[in-house]
Amino acid sequence: MPFKDQLKQWATQRPDHPAVIAGAQSMSYSQLLASLQSQPQPGRQGISVINEPTGAELVVQFCAAVFQGRTAMVLDAGWPQTHQHQLRELALTWAGHIGSGERPFLLGLSSGTSNIPKGFLRNAASWRESFEESSRYFCLSDSTRTLAPGPLSASMNLYALGESLFTGGTLVVLPQFSADAAIEAITDHAVNRLVLVPAVLDIIVRRALATGADGGMLQHILCAGSALSQEVIELARTWAPNARVQQYYGAAELGFVTASPVQALEATQPPGTSSTDGGAVTSGGVGLPFPGVQLSIRGEDGGEVPAGEEGLVSVKSPYIAQGYAWGDDGLAFRALGDNGWHTVHDRGSIDPEGFLHLAGRASDMIITAGNNVYPHAVEQALRSGVDSGAQILVVGIPDTVRGQRVVAAFYPARQAQGHASAGILPSLRAAAASLPASHRPLHFYELGELPLTGSAKISRVRLAQWIVEGDPRARRRT
Known part of the structure; x- marks a missing residue:
């Protein structure tokens, strides 16, 4: 399992170190492990459908599924009941038809072209290898305190949980999001890292600057999901001058694809231009390949297109999902032939410096x-x-x-x-x-x-x- 051994290790070596903080509730590594070991034994279905609001109970149920070798699916507790019921039925139907081999540890949910999210499958190795690389790349340690202010049902935040448990750090989550709650959590829990989407960073930064809240303790801000605007980058630099600001491009089905630090544009640089400085990206490009990732631009037939031309952004890496349990409409994740390249139908090109530039997604x-x-x-x-x-x-x-x-x-x-x-x-x-x-x-x-x-x-x-x-x-x- 992707973090089972590590969690046991931290529970022995640092039993009182906080593993998860959710609002007023804090669970140390030893408390989390004890809660997992007291969970009921699994039934025959081999899947845990988790329907809890973001908080300690969701963390316990997810980690228990991992420890028991079950496939975990985390629902968004805010979805309509009919939506949740349909996803539960799809998951149970899928679980009833899989074979006896190693089960995927995660049945994730990825937005699709229909109303019901696609169900993608991940084996433990894809996250375990990703944890090893991301902890090195982002310089994570057991002193890292990460605030992921979004819901744990989102794959980005669920990954942040696993990554934090893998490295022995502390993950801080918000049962209910507000900018004030995020700022208070940063101060009260000595948060030194943020993992969030640009729109949420924008909300937090503007509120912090308006209220005079200090961001000087932050060492790292990591964004994904969409491009960071220059205005938000500059505001983040003002609020958190000691933080490395980084962005990554990826997909739930592909994992990390590219990553780079970002910097504010110089005042003399025309709007809309892009520049690089020691691997930093301002605009236009979305970064260099993440460690362990091979990147290629290919056509619909799987063949590589000439250098500099636009085509399907294609990825070969150990972080890729296994496929879909349901919802495969042909417009998202698929293999390009049998040579290991996969795409989610994003289109782009690679410049001479190796930076990936996105043009758009086929479904858009x-x-x-x-x-x-x-x-x-x-x-x-x-x-x-x-x-x-x-x-x-x-x-x-x-x-x-x-x-x-x-x-x-x-x-x-x-x-x-x-x-x-x-x-x-x-x-x-x-x-x-x-x-x-x-x-x-x-x-x-x-x-x-x-x-x-x-x-x-x-x-x-x-x-x-x-x-x-x-x-x-x-x-x-x-």
């Missing part, structure tokens, strides 16, 4: 009047003309003539809200003029808030829904 692609448009590429072009710190999102919405219509939305920087349109719209239109006609947004919308999933990731699906339904959170400005 907009087909308008027969033209294939990747939102990420349009967003980059629009962002190049805007230096206000606004976040730019591009989606396709139904169109009776074109099939889909390209539209763009912007979420102004906090200081610009209330009078953003007049300043931002001319810049967006000017940047759009440099795009091919098929890629130019036909309409622009101003957002009252970001369209986020339950794990605080940007959701194009939700944005498109707001626009189609006339939701006031997306107001048409042209």
Whole structure:
């Protein structure tokens, strides 16, 4: 199992060291191990469907499944009951049909094109080898105190739990998220590392700066899920001047793919350009291959494309999932032939320095009047003309003539809200003029808030829904 031996080791060597802190409850390594050993013996199904809010009980049930050699599936306790019931039935049906060999230790949930998440499978080795590399790469130790402010049902945060137990550190989680709760946890529990998505970092940093909360104790900030904006990077540097800020690109099914430190753009550098400095990435690229990862750009037939050209981002590594228990729609994770390369259909290219640049995901692609448009590429072009710190999102919405219509939305920087349109719209239109006609947004919308999933990731699906339904959170400005 990925951290079983290590947890036993820490319970013996450092029994009183806190393993998990959830709100007012703290569990030491010896207490956690004792709780696991007192759990009921498993039944015949071989799977533990865990439906608990983020907290100590969820941690105990997940670790108990690992110790008992069962497959664990962690539900989001905030999902509707019908949703949870359907996932439970899918998991039990899958468990009833698998053979007697080594069971996957994790049945994870990954968002898909339908309403029900895909169920992906992981063996213990994929996480164990990933822990070994990530603990070295991110310089983790038994003195690392990590705050993962998102729900433990999200694979990023569940991995942070396993990684922390593997290295003997302390994981701090929030039963209920708020910026004030996160800031209080950082102070009260001597947190020195954050693992979170950019939207949540943005919320915490702005609140901390507004209230004068100190971030000087932070040594490391790690972000994933979407690109860090230059504004958030600069704010994070102001609040936590001693912290290394890093981002990684990956997927639930692929694990780590690339990682790099980030730095704020120099004042003399034009908006939208990218630069590298000792492996640091500012914008454009998403990093160099993570240790243990081979990276290649390939075509649909699995063949490698010429250097510098765009294609499927393809990965070969020991961190890759085994496949799906259900939900394989052909638009996400798949093998490219039988040579070990896998993709989640993200498209991109690799520059001469080895940095991966993303163009977009196949499932996000907009087909308008027969033209294939990747939102990420349009967003980059629009962002190049805007230096206000606004976040730019591009989606396709139904169109009776074109099939889909390209539209763009912007979420102004906090200081610009209330009078953003007049300043931002001319810049967006000017940047759009440099795009091919098929890629130019036909309409622009101003957002009252970001369209986020339950794990605080940007959701194009939700944005498109707001626009189609006339939701006031997306107001048409042209």
